[in-house]
Amino acid sequence: MSDPASPPSADVAARVGAVIRDVLGLESCPVAASSRLREDLGADSVDAVMLVMALEREFKGKISDEEAARFCTVEEVVDYVSLRIGEQGLS
Amino acid sequence: MSRRRVAVTGIGMVSPTGTTAPECWSACLAGQAAVAPIPDQWRRWSGFQSTVWAPLPTVDFAAAGITPLEAMRLDGAVMLAIVAAREALADAKLEASLVDAKRGIWRLAGIDDERAGVCMGSGGGGITTLIESQNSHLLTPIQPLASRGTPETPDPASDALDTLLASLPKRFNPFAVSMIMPNAVSATLGIRYSLRGPNTTCALACAAGTAAVGQALRSIRGGDTDMVLCGGAEFVGDPFGSVFRAFDTAKTLASVVDRPETANRPFDRGRTGFLLAEGGAAVLVCEEWEHAHRRGARIHAEIVGYGESFDAYSMMIMEPTGRQLSRAIGLSLADAGIAADDVDYVNAHGTGTIVNDDVESAVIEGLFGSRPLVSATKSLTGHCIGASGAIEVAMTALSLRDQKVHGCVNLEDPVRPLNFARKSTDAGLTWAVSQSSAFGGHNAAVVMRRAGP
Numbered sequence: 001m002s003d004p005a006s007p008p009s010a011d012v013a014a015r016v017g018a019v020i021r022d023v024l025g026l027e028s029c030p031v032a033a034s035s036r037l038r039e040d041l042g043a044d045s046v047d048a049v050m051l052v053m054a055l056e057r058e059f060k061g062k063i064s065d066e067e068a069a070r071f072c073t074v075e076e077v078v079d080y081v082s083l084r085i086g087e088q089g090l091s
Numbered sequence: 092m093s094r095r096r097v098a099v100t101g102i103g104m105v106s107p108t109g110t111t112a113p114e115c116w117s118a119c120l121a122g123q124a125a126v127a128p129i130p131d132q133w134r135r136w137s138g139f140q141s142t143v144w145a146p147l148p149t150v151d152f153a154a155a156g157i158t159p160l161e162a163m164r165l166d167g168a169v170m171l172a173i174v175a176a177r178e179a180l181a182d183a184k185l186e187a188s189l190v191d192a193k194r195g196i197w198r199l200a201g202i203d204d205e206r207a208g209v210c211m212g213s214g215g216g217g218i219t220t221l222i223e224s225q226n227s228h229l230l231t232p233i234q235p236l237a238s239r240g241t242p243e244t245p246d247p248a249s250d251a252l253d254t255l256l257a258s259l260p261k262r263f264n265p266f267a268v269s270m271i272m273p274n275a276v277s278a279t280l281g282i283r284y285s286l287r288g289p290n291t292t293c294a295l296a297c298a299a300g301t302a303a304v305g306q307a308l309r310s311i312r313g314g315d316t317d318m319v320l321c322g323g324a325e326f327v328g329d330p331f332g333s334v335f336r337a338f339d340t341a342k343t344l345a346s347v348v349d350r351p352e353t354a355n356r357p358f359d360r361g362r363t364g365f366l367l368a369e370g371g372a373a374v375l376v377c378e379e380w381e382h383a384h385r386r387g388a389r390i391h392a393e394i395v396g397y398g399e400s401f402d403a404y405s406m407m408i409m410e411p412t413g414r415q416l417s418r419a420i421g422l423s424l425a426d427a428g429i430a431a432d433d434v435d436y437v438n439a440h441g442t443g444t445i446v447n448d449d450v451e452s453a454v455i456e457g458l459f460g461s462r463p464l465v466s467a468t469k470s471l472t473g474h475c476i477g478a479s480g481a482i483e484v485a486m487t488a489l490s491l492r493d494q495k496v497h498g499c500v501n502l503e504d505p506v507r508p509l510n511f512a513r514k515s516t517d518a519g520l521t522w523a524v525s526q527s528s529a530f531g532g533h534n535a536a537v538v539m540r541r542a543g544p
Contacts, residue, residue: 022160025193047193049265053163062261 012085016078019058023051033075041074055081061090097311097395098542099488100388101183101376103175106472106482107145107368111178115472115482116489119497120515124471126352126366133332135251141344143351144335145368145473147328150174161195164266165279166217167326171372171478172276173283176320180284183376183388187284198285201386208288208316209277210306211374212299212323214477216273219329224267227259234259258330276324280374288316296529297440297474299323300373300481304537305397307377317379323481326370338367341407343444356501357441357467358448358511365442371475373482390542392488396429398422402532409447409528413454419534420458420526427538429522431458434538436496436523438487441467442474447528452507464520466499466512480527484537487525491541494520 017031024041037043043051052068059081071077084090102112107125109115118125125145133139152162155174162170180187180199187197198204237256238249269275274292281290289310293302300323307321327334338344345354345364355366383390400419404410424431437459440451455465468483469475475482490496498514505511512518526536 022158023193025191027192050160050164053262053265054160056261057159057163 012082013078015058016055016081017074019054020051020074020077023047023054031074033073033078035074036072037074056090059085059090063090095312095314096380096393097308098378098380098383098388098390099375099392099394100378100383100390101179101185102373102391102485102488103178103182104373104482104485105147105150105171105174106371106475107147108472110148110150110174112182112485112489116486119468119471119486120495122471122498122500122514124352124355124500125368125473126355128351129332129335132254132330133335135247135254136331137336139332139336139339140342141339141346141364143345143347143354143366145366147369147371158195164264164270166220166270166275167328167370168213168217168324168372169270169276169279171326171370172211172280172324172374175322175324175372175374176280176284179320179374179376183378185376190285195283196285197283202318204285204287206288206316207286207318208307208310209281209286209290210293210303210310210319210321211277211280212293212295212301212303212477212481213273213276214296214299214325215327215334216294217271217275218334219326220264220267220270222329222333223260224264224271226255227263230256230259280320284320286320295533295535296531297476298480298527298529298533298535299477300479301484301525301527301535301537302399302533303481304375304377304394304484305399305535308394308397308537311377311379317382319377320374321377321481322372322374322485323478324372325475325477327367327476328369335367345443353501355443355470355473357439357443357470357499358452358506359502360504360506362443362445362448364444365469366473368473368475371472371478371482373478373485375481375485375488392491392542393540394537395540396423396425396427396538398424398426398536400534402534404532406532407530409450410532411446411450413450416451416526416528416534417454417458420454420524420536423524423536423538429538432462433522434459434463434524435518435520436487436490437463437465438483438490438523438525439465439467440527441469441499443469448506451528452509455509456507461508461510463510464496464512464516464518465509466496468497470500470502471497480525480535483525483527484539487523487539491520491523491539494518496520
């Protein structure tokens, strides 16, 4: 859980990285911003579904399936969350 | 060539009486029956004839190695089965090491994975997930009807709708299919512990767990496997009491007149129905005798016989002569190579419904007379549906190991003069039978022997 006093976007990259590592079972492996979820990190179609559920759980909100389908790199996920995160979660 | 023998080398259990096998066993020996009022929230949806059930204690799923991410894609029955399986494997001293963190896959040391199977029983499969998915599906277009703020005049309909809408997950669970299917319990355990032998599911309602142990016996004895994780798992605690209502409206549940704590009273003349349990699971590590001996495993008891029959009479009422239940028990005794007079203890199905207990007690009297001790685990745990048979086989194995029988609680005026254990009792036990009957008309019986040479 992030510190509610800090700017919401400050730790988004770290939290997204942690969620991705958790979903893909990467333990403490570093996850580069440019890493591609499928090709570089080995995500399959079930992992992609799990990733969206895990992100919704972490950031408390709803991610549309259409937009989630466009996630290719770690950076794109961070950008998506950073853009939509607010005090009430994802919007 | 002599017949291959089957040892119970590990037991894991979750029931309304505890979250581990020793907890459940101790509570049952102490006569601590689980019973509580149904949740107040359920009354928003229906009036009920029965107002008591047997809720589960808080289960620490994280301590059992189930991550929050895994929990999002597992039905409650599967989660309970994992807890019981983990305990059973640890009890059997089968060490598991993680081989795939992403998929949560472990591997058991010293086990030939292709000769190790899984056979779990289930009554309703992922029934609570089905209910939640249906709610999510039907209510999606109704979301805008959620009321804004508190109305001046309380309105039960909008109150109920708001409660329902607030309970909905953010998305329709994309894992719903794999959570609802009845084989999810067996498949999950097979994946989790890398067991690549036969992986089957027994869907025999309330006899499912008993049948699963019977199938494990046949699989090991027949040479297909050296080890089988077997048992049963059930979870029916949906937040709105839908499953409870289904049993309640069929007039099968214990109705309470005055003292709720005595509502669950199998084999008593004052019985009114069964006490539904929120859920439960029991998993047994069944292992070929020499296989168990070679690795120095402790043997709780031996599984020696199995019999099965079908009433072909009614989906919901036991055939009144009990002929097929009697035949199933007779087949299990013949399979074990013993006579009815050899049996020291009968762990009865004992639901507490009027017809069941009448028929079953007559069957016990007809087969065994009044010599063996008789008790009903459901008098303590409530009725765990597809898990109940496995819980009762596990309890019977513990009875043979510890030479103790738990009581059949609340039994004051027995329906028939059998040798009922009304309180927990020390007893010299060599042979025991655990039997189950089920909606549909299934009958199944397992015979066990005290571990010996």
